[in-house]
Amino acid sequence: MAVTDQAILKIKEMIVSGELSPGTRLPPEKELSESLGLSRNSLREAVKALEVIRVLDVRRGDGTYVTSLEPRLLLEALSFVVDLHQDDSVLEVFAVRRMLEPQAAALACRSITEAQLAEIEKQVADVGEDADVETLVAHDLAFHHLIAEATGNAYLTSLLDSLSSHTVRARVWxxxxxxxxxxxxxxxxxxxxxxxxxxxAELAQALMIAHVSGVEHWLRKAR
Incomplete structure (x- = not known):
């Protein structure tokens, strides 16, 4: 294993163990490199890598901090990777949505509150059949986000938000x-x-499969 990878794993262990918690400032570079048994160059490379994936926040002139580690931040790296893929990758994104969104709908049936239901009802009621395509897609994004949010699983919500945003062009087209x-x-x-x-839950799951699959099926025929 490369020395930089070892450094990344050691910092990860510090976070997982609770030695470094969200918002905590890392010890000075010299102190941390010595305590981990690493060179300062290896530590710097590890910090750069962890900054890219939003685990660490390097504040110039202040120090390096553990981020909030919120799902929204950590899944930005996934969003970046998906952005790099073109062509048939959008079909793969739809395939993943087809697996996850129905499960989210089923989970939401068990945990959704009356307030969340009311919010989804308003979202549906606010869109008329004379809506333009951009309005419809914006509504669709909000609709799926609210259902995912109703599961109470922040990671699932952030993951689906990321995946859903990358199928917007297909839905507009x-x-x-x-x-x-x-x-x-x-x-x-x-x-x-x-x-x-x-x-x-079973009906919500089945309806969501049909809903997501509709766009996927259209896209496969259109390509």
Missing amino acids: RGITEGGSVARTIDEHSAILDALRGRN
Whole structure:
């Protein structure tokens, strides 16, 4: 294993063990490198790598801190990687969404609050059949985010937000080229909402599979 990788693992162990908690400032470079048995160059490389994936925050003239470690921050690295992929990778993103979103809908049925239901109901009610494609896609993003959020799982919510944002272009293109997309999306969202309201996990899961698969199927035919 490369020395830099060893340094990364040692810092990770300090965070996992609680020796370094979110928001904590790391010891001075000389002190930390000596305590870990590493060269200062190896430590610097490890810190740079951990800064890229938002585990550490290097504040010039102040020091290096552990970030909040919130899912939103940690999953930015995934977003970066997905951004680098083109062409058929969007189909793979849809395939992952097809696996995760139905499970999120099922989980939401068990944990969603009345306030969260009301928020989703308002989101659906605010979109009319005369909505333009951009409005529809913005609504779709918000709709899926609210369902994921209702699971109470912050990591799942951040992961789905990241994946969903990378399928926006496909959804916009479908809305432009395929007639009836607005009415169909609203109908599908309304049906999923009804399943959530009825706490019917199996139905919500099935409806979400059909909903996400619709765009995926269109995209496969259109390519």
